[in-house]
Every structure is written in C-alpha cells, then in structure tokens.
Amino acid sequence: MTTEVPPWAADAARAALPRPLLFATVSGAHLYGFASVDSDLDLRAVHLLAPEEVVGLRTGPRTLQHTGVRDGVELDVVSHDLLKFVTLLTSRNGYVLEQLLSPLVVVTTPTHAELTSLAPRLVTRHHAHHYLGFAATQEKLYARTGQLKPALYTLRVLLTGIHLMRTGRVETDLGVLATTLAYVPDLIAAKREAEHGPLPAGVARLLASDVPRLRADLEAARDDSALPDRVDPAAVDALHDLVVRTRLGGLPSHEYVGLSG
Numbered sequence: 001m002t003t004e005v006p007p008w009a010a011d012a013a014r015a016a017l018p019r020p021l022l023f024a025t026v027s028g029a030h031l032y033g034f035a036s037v038d039s040d041l042d043l044r045a046v047h048l049l050a051p052e053e054v055v056g057l058r059t060g061p062r063t064l065q066h067t068g069v070r071d072g073v074e075l076d077v078v079s080h081d082l083l084k085f086v087t088l089l090t091s092r093n094g095y096v097l098e099q100l101l102s103p104l105v106v107v108t109t110p111t112h113a114e115l116t117s118l119a120p121r122l123v124t125r126h127h128a129h130h131y132l133g134f135a136a137t138q139e140k141l142y143a144r145t146g147q148l149k150p151a152l153y154t155l156r157v158l159l160t161g162i163h164l165m166r167t168g169r170v171e172t173d174l175g176v177l178a179t180t181l182a183y184v185p186d187l188i189a190a191k192r193e194a195e196h197g198p199l200p201a202g203v204a205r206l207l208a209s210d211v212p213r214l215r216a217d218l219e220a221a222r223d224d225s226a227l228p229d230r231v232d233p234a235a236v237d238a239l240h241d242l243v244v245r246t247r248l249g250g251l252p253s254h255e256y257v258g259l260s261g
Contacts, residue, residue, distance in 0.1 A: 009106040012043070023109060025102035031102050032174055034187075045107070111242065124227055131161025160177065
C-alpha cells in the first residue's frame with residue numbers, strides 16, 4: 001500500500017473542519033493501493049459537536065465537507081459527527097468501516113482507538129450487500145466509460161467483500177487482494193500514471209469473465225460466512241456509552257497525530 005500522503009494532511013483536515021476531530025484517515029485510491037500521480041487526497045473524519053449543538057434548537061452540522069487545492073493536490077474532506085458516524089457504523093455500511101480501520105491515519109485520539117477496538121464486533125454477513133451494491137454501481141460506470149478507474153474499483157470492492165466475509169477482517173489494498181489475477185499489477189501501474197486513463201488492450205475480455213465470477217464468489221462467501229447476522233448488542237451498548245462520554249467530556253486533551261501504513 002502506498003503511504004505517499006502529504007505531511008500537511010493533518011493540518012489540512014483541521015483547517016477544513018471547524019470542529020474538534022476525533023480522527024481523520026485517508027480513503028480513496030491511496031487506501032486502495034492504486035493512487036495516481038494526479039489522484040485527489042480523500043480524507044474522511046469524525047468530528048465532535050458540542051452538547052448545546054445537539055440538544056438545543058440550533059443544531060450543529062452532522063456532516064462537514066470541504067474541497068480545495070493544496071500544493072497542487074486536490075483535497076476532498078468529509079467528516080461526520082460522532083453520533084452520525086456511529087449510527088452508520090452499526091448498519092451494514094462497509095464504507096465507514098473502512099474509514100475507521102484505514103491504516104493511513106493522519107489524526108487520531110483514544111476515542112478513535114476505542115472505536116477501532118469495537119469494530120470487529122460490528123461486522124456481519126450483511127455487509128456483503130454493501131459491497132455487492134457498490135460493485136454494481138462501479139461496473140455500470142465501467143460499462144459506460146470503458147475507463148480503467150471504475151474497472152479497478154469494481155475488482156477492489158468485490159475482493160474486499162469476499163475477504164471480509166471469509167475472514168471478518170477489512171483489507172482494501174487491491175495489490176494484496178488480487179494475487180490470483182495476474183493482470184492487476186499492470187492495471188495498477190497504468191492507473192498510477194494517469195487518474196482517468198484508458199483500459200489497457202486485452203483486459204476487457206478478462207474482466208468480462210472475472211467480474212461475474214467474483215460477484216458469485218462474494219455471494220457464496222456471504223452465504224457460507226461464519227459472521228453473525230447482526231451486530232453484537234453489547235458492542236452497541238459500548239458505543240452508546242462512548243458517544244455519551246465523549247459528548248459530555250469533550251475531546252481528550254491528549255489528542256495525537258500520526259501517519260501509518
């Protein structure tokens with residue numbers, strides 16, 4: 001996985017989001033292992049609204065968004081308030097699960113660590129629906145445009161879903177996931193040269209065979225998965241306590257920043 005994340009990412013996240021941050025991680029192509037030289041930097045975060053912004057008449061923003069350019073890099077920042085994020089986390093939303101567990105961390109706190117520790121107890125077989133739906137969307141985009149990017153996204157999403165169903169663990173790096181697809185390293189190399197480049201010659205025929213097969217593999221992995229049908233109720237109770245504690249106590253004074261990968 002590439003860790004070529006600008007050193008200013010944490011400062012950019014804080015500057016873009018006028019609320020205390022509980023964490024900010026890198027998503028998108030950097031996380032998926034096929035960032036291009038001209039890829040956007042996608043940061044996903046969780047912020048904390050003050051109690052008066054939740055219980056009063058004037059409520060604060062549950063979602064914050066910012067786009068801009070820094071040092072020639074297009075920046076896309078999206079953050080949810082802690083309560084909204086946790087609500088999504090307890091549904092079958094694989095996207096927020098990937099954000100929470102991203103190894104590319106630019107802002108983190110003990111609250112982030114606590115959320116991460118609870119994540120395995122929130123994974124169910126029904127997360128497969130997220131990956132099947134996301135893959136279908138990307139496959140339609142690929143069919144319409146013939147571009148490399150949606151083809152890579154289709155493969156990545158299906159393989160992440162299969163891995164999650166079989167192991168209960170999140171893996172998003174296509175280079176790690178696609179060890180049996182000999183043409184994928186060449187696709188990743190082509191994508192790194194151009195964000196919206198064309199599909200290399202001859203690959204369309206391989207995808208026409210592999211994508212339906214992987215979709216069927218994901219459906220079979222879901223049906224055979226040892227994952228539970230619903231999230232652990234005790235983990236939901238722990239999340240409730242975490243939201244209340246954090247909301248009333250505010251951001252921990254020992255917030256820290258890091259980048260790992």
